Amino acid sequence: MDLDRLWDLIRRANEAVESFVHRTPLVSSLSISRLSGNSVYLKLENLQKTGAFKVRGAFFKIYSELDRCRRYGVVAASSGNHAQGVAYSASELGVRATIVMPETTPPYKVNATRSYGAEVVLHGSVYDEAYERAIEIVSSTGAAFVHPFDDPYVIAGQGTIGVEIASSVRDVDVVLVPVGGGGLVSGIGVAIKRVLGSRVRVVAVEPRNSPKLYEALRCGGPVQVQVRPSIADGVVTKSVGELTYKVMSEVVDDVVLVSEDSIARAMFLLMERAKLVVEGAGAL
Template sequence: MAPVSGGGTGLDLPAAAVEEAARLLEGRVVRTPLLPLLAPGAGGEARVWLKAENLQRTGSFKIRGALNCLARLEPQQRRRGVVAASAGNHAQGVALAAAQAGVPALIVMPASAPMVKVESTRSYGAEVVLAGDTFDQAYAEASRLQRERGAFFVHPFDDPHVIAGQGTVGLEILADMDDVDQIVVPVGGGGLISGIAAYVKQRRPGVRVVGVQPRAAPALYRSIQAGRLVPGESARTIADGLAVKEPRERTFQLIRRYVDDMVLVEEDEIAAAIFMLLERSRLVVEGAGAAAVAALESGRVRPGSGRTVAVVSGGNIDINLIARIIERGLVADGRYVRLAAQVADRPGSLHRLLGVVAREGANVVTVSHERLDPAVPLGDTEVGLVVETRNRAHAEQLIAAIRAEGIACRERP
């Protein structure tokens, strides 16, 4: 691979390497905006801003590192092509970068990868091979094919040129916001935060950099706590892009040197952040992309005296998952309520119940009957309602009004 001017030695990353990457990427990637995150009804200046990499080409920051890496290939390496393993964003980033560079690309994806991501990767011109049921199995097959073909392996985070490319996110933040005092970054394998933190700390040391991992996939968090690499376990998390089992020494050392703190967030906090960003900011964000916002909204990371930037790393989320998150978000806000009301099994009883709902200004979404439950007395029926309300207080008001009519009513989980 061609040398990088100012490339440094060992496992460090000089700021000059990120600046060189930025020059190379100019006009080839989107300079994503910094968007204010305003609380409902808030006036004045926003304290939290979003670096919206979900608006990047391919829907995530990964194109930055992939383009910077492929630009360094020697002519012989370019002819042999590149190989990568990924279940999503890295696959699409490498596929598009290879297409732009005129380099053949083979992407190995697990058979369980969402078909929309498989087809998107193919649409950029890459050859896609489905292998195994997990990322680790796909990675093993990609390594075998790389050796067989003599191709160059594009690692998603354990590569200095990939990390330098991801670091251009931090360069843009500093260039676009003079008074930023904290940057919050999602962490999987650590390539994004390593590049951002190394650049930011060398150019503006007073800016605080905080990493966020899901509690369900905390391999790098535990490694930093232990002071050594600690492999993780297979984990299911809504932030699947952050579920890295095997941290690497390069990003581990960069994080130890440059990152101020790391925190963990819960699954429901990530889901709540996805819901909030969709409703409040009109942004479609994947689980990994919402992790930094989840840390801020949950209070696990607090804004500083100046401006805090949360890096929204990607927006490639399955539409069915969005639908489930919206429904859960409405339930959590008290705007969707599941009720069970016990009424007499005779004409007019349902009309009476629904009359109370209408009078209280709520909207019925679904209605069901349950006559076979042994807990329901003979002669009665349990009516299940899903009701749309304004908020939690309105839901409580509705339940009280139903009970005031002499109808037994409880909220269902």
């Protein structure tokens, strides 16, 4: 995808989401700074509406196709934060939402999604089966599908985090971003490079148990990887997206693979020293 067009979408998204999402704090951490020997700042998207950054991309996608969405509704497939982000955004914009979730989804996640007014369809035992059912619903109803990462509007919505970082701290050397399907690091990477320049290194971080971006860059394109269970389950996917790979190959400077033990220790460190309770994917 043309990065100029994506940057234009990010700027549009930044205006669109301004009054809808929280501009989450970017706080310095003295403890982590001392441990690392660098000045470390934490972007607290765990304090975002619905508890995760996903609401940014979901909102901008629905907002950008609002006439169609209000007429036919929206559909998404997810077992976690994306489901709640779509459900909440749709509710705020007056749009019907249908979320297909695997039958194995924990009840509290199903209930949280329903609490935002979405219709929840439980189908299949894994995400791929839920995704197939979601596409069937889209085909039969004409609803808009809100992809969790491989969509320019979703990427642009997530990229507003990069705009906020760049406007808060100008003297940035490295930005570390967790990577699942790649929507978050794609959007942040484009925004950071455009505002602060190419001197700033964007580093993608993923579990060693799910090295989809590492393998994609090594092989020259998205590949299916064998994944193992991870405490950072929110970023465990078999592959990065086709669109996100193209963007990441231009804006990501390095990939770091993290062990399960290191993720767990990071979660404990954030709880003990920063008083933050975060999921494994957020601790990457």
